[in-house]
Amino acid sequence: MESDIGLEVLLQLNNEIFPMENGYWTKIEAKSVPSNQHIPHGIKYSLTLHSPNNARILGYDNAHAIKPKKKKYSAKRLTWDHKHKRKIVEPYEFESASQLLEDFWMDVDKILLEK
Numbered sequence: 001m002e003s004d005i006g007l008e009v010l011l012q013l014n015n016e017i018f019p020m021e022n023g024y025w026t027k028i029e030a031k032s033v034p035s036n037q038h039i040p041h042g043i044k045y046s047l048t049l050h051s052p053n054n055a056r057i058l059g060y061d062n063a064h065a066i067k068p069k070k071k072k073y074s075a076k077r078l079t080w081d082h083k084h085k086r087k088i089v090e091p092y093e094f095e096s097a098s099q100l101l102e103d104f105w106m107d108v109d110k111i112l113l114e115k
Contacts, residue, residue: 005098006096006097006098006099006100006101007043007096007097007098009097009098009101010028010030010043010045010097010100010101011030011031011032011043011097013028013030014028014029014030014031015027015028015029016028020049020108020112021112021115022052022112022115023051023052024049024050024051024052024112024115025049025050026047026048026049026050026108027046027047027048027050028045028046028047028048029045029046029047030043030044030045030046030047030097031043031044031045032044038062038080039062039080041094043062043097044062044063045060045061045062045100046059046060046061046063047059047060047061047100047101047104048060048061049107049108049111056084057085057086057111058083058084058085058086058104058107058108058111059083059084060081060082060083060084060092060100060103060104061082061084062080062081062082062094064080081093081094083107085107
C-alpha cells in the first residue's frame with residue numbers, strides 16, 4: 001500500500017521544478033509505461049538537481065542502460081536504473097517509488113549542505 005502512495009506522489013510530481021537555495025533547482029519527470037525487461041517496475045523517471053548555471057550535478061533515471069563494470073568471469077547485465085553524480089554513473093537498485101524519492105532528496109540535501 002505504501003509503494004502505491006509513493007507511486008501516486010511520484011507521478012503527480014511529473015514536470016515539477018523546485019527552486020532550491022543559492023540558485024540550485026530540481027526537476028522531476030515520471031510517467032507510467034508498460035513493464036518490460038528494462039523497466040520491470042513500469043515507471044520511466046528522471047529526477048535531477050542542477051547548479052545555478054544549469055549544469056546537472058545529480059540525476060536518478062532509467063533513460064538508458066549503463067555498461068557494467070568489467071569483471072573477468074561475470075555475466076554482463078545491463079542496468080537501466082542508475083544515478084549520475086557529476087560525471088560518475090553507478091547502478092541504482094530501484095525498490096519503490098517512495099524509496100526513489102527518499103534517496104533523491106537525501107542526496108540533494110547532502111550536496112546542498114556541501115555548498
